[in-house]
Amino acid sequence: MSRPVSFQHLAPEYVQRFEAYVPSKPDDELKKLFGCSHLFRLNNNENPLGPCPSAVQVIRDFVPSQASVYPSGDCWHLRQKLAEQHGMEPDQFLFGNGANEVIAFVIKAFCQKGDNIITADKTFAVYEWVAEFSGIEARRVPLKDYGFDDDEMIRSINDRTKILFVCNPNNPTGTYWDAGTLRGFLNRVNGRQIVVVDEAYCEYVENPDFPDSMAMIAEYPNLVVFRTFSKMHALAGLRIGYLAGSREAVDIIRRTCVVYSVNTLAQAAAFAVLNDNGEHVQHTRNLVRRQKQVLTEYLAGQGLPFLSGEGNFVMIRLPMSDSLAYRRLMMQGVMIRTMTGFRFPNWIRVTMALSDAMDAFMTGLESILT
Numbered sequence: 001m002s003r004p005v006s007f008q009h010l011a012p013e014y015v016q017r018f019e020a021y022v023p024s025k026p027d028d029e030l031k032k033l034f035g036c037s038h039l040f041r042l043n044n045n046e047n048p049l050g051p052c053p054s055a056v057q058v059i060r061d062f063v064p065s066q067a068s069v070y071p072s073g074d075c076w077h078l079r080q081k082l083a084e085q086h087g088m089e090p091d092q093f094l095f096g097n098g099a100n101e102v103i104a105f106v107i108k109a110f111c112q113k114g115d116n117i118i119t120a121d122k123t124f125a126v127y128e129w130v131a132e133f134s135g136i137e138a139r140r141v142p143l144k145d146y147g148f149d150d151d152e153m154i155r156s157i158n159d160r161t162k163i164l165f166v167c168n169p170n171n172p173t174g175t176y177w178d179a180g181t182l183r184g185f186l187n188r189v190n191g192r193q194i195v196v197v198d199e200a201y202c203e204y205v206e207n208p209d210f211p212d213s214m215a216m217i218a219e220y221p222n223l224v225v226f227r228t229f230s231k232m233h234a235l236a237g238l239r240i241g242y243l244a245g246s247r248e249a250v251d252i253i254r255r256t257c258v259v260y261s262v263n264t265l266a267q268a269a270a271f272a273v274l275n276d277n278g279e280h281v282q283h284t285r286n287l288v289r290r291q292k293q294v295l296t297e298y299l300a301g302q303g304l305p306f307l308s309g310e311g312n313f314v315m316i317r318l319p320m321s322d323s324l325a326y327r328r329l330m331m332q333g334v335m336i337r338t339m340t341g342f343r344f345p346n347w348i349r350v351t352m353a354l355s356d357a358m359d360a361f362m363t364g365l366e367s368i369l370t
């Protein structure tokens with residue numbers, strides 16, 4: 001017989017209250033569950049073209065004996081390369097097991113009991129989740145016209161606010177702050193808080209008014225920029241992302257980071273991406289632009305409201321529950337993201353993919369709406 005353990009006593013109240021995120025099951029399980037022979041995953045904003053050819057080659061050439069050796073603990077070569085590319089210092093970059101992990105580094109570095117972070121109510125939820133399961137208050141400012149509300153975020157600051165998280169462009173609405181808006185925001189924050197700009201989708205933005213946030217770090221030492229290799233660069237399965245900031249900010253954040261959390265293969269593939277000629281990025285942008293156009297024309301024809309901004313995804317409002325739509329699309333082998341969890345009930349988010357997947361989605365949508 002097992003001995004009784006008082007988990008209530010052991011776990012902090014904010015951990016007990018927190019509801020764990022449930023990831024989707026693997027494809028083979030889902031196919032059995034929904035009785036479909038094929039599955040198009042349009043739920044995670046992955047790049048259907050896969051990594052650039054040079055990264056593919058690096059992955060193919062991986063020497064198995066390397067698996068037994070620890071990776072570079074601080075992604076040495078990647079940081080050298082980024083420093084060279086951006087005219088910064090290697091110590092201004094910090095890598096993690098996906099951008100998801102660096103979110104936790106920053107919150108751990110700056111927040112203690114009684115502090116708060118500020119973000120939007122309808123954005124990437126990991127900022128508020130990490131805050132909440134760490135016992136830190138997450139203040140959620142409602143979106144304005146589907147975008148981050150700079151004025152209201154400034155008004156929500158109090159003397160315990162440590163970090164402001166801005167998702168730029170925003171997942172899931174596709175809106176973004178231009179350079180002037182970000183600069184105005186940083187001027188008003190005036191160094192009193194850390195401002196995190198999460199640029200997970202920046203490689204999809206082609207408009208020149210998008211901020212050059214890396215260059216702004218020299219002027220704003222409280223600015224921290226997140227980037228990932230998961231979305232445009234198609235290395236989601238290898239888990240690698242990073243943050244950039246002033247030397248002073250990164251010196252603090254580095255104390256809370258997990259060493260060796262980025263594996264050897266991820267580092268090698270990301271290094272190939274940094275040295276790539278950019279052709280693959282252009283191909284991906286072209287694909288996404290084309291598929292958005294096809295899809296949004298279709299949606300307009302169907303009279304369905306949608307949001308199509310920056311990034312490789314489109315949001316659609318359905319005249320039915322998003323979870324019902326999810327189940328019925330799954331039966332046809334199409335997986336989308338339900339948006340109730342993002343506080344957009346009856347909305348879904350769809351990743352732009354190859355034509356077979358997009359056709360399957362549109363056919364599926366038509367069948368569940370009629």
Ligand SMILES: *Cc1c(COP(=O)(O)O)cnc(C)c1O
Pocket residue numbers: 097098099100101124167171198200227228229230231236239240241
């Ligand atoms: C996907 C995503 C991330 C996290 O990416 P990782 O795979 O953890 O690098 C971070 N922020 C936003 C807005 C995202 O959509």
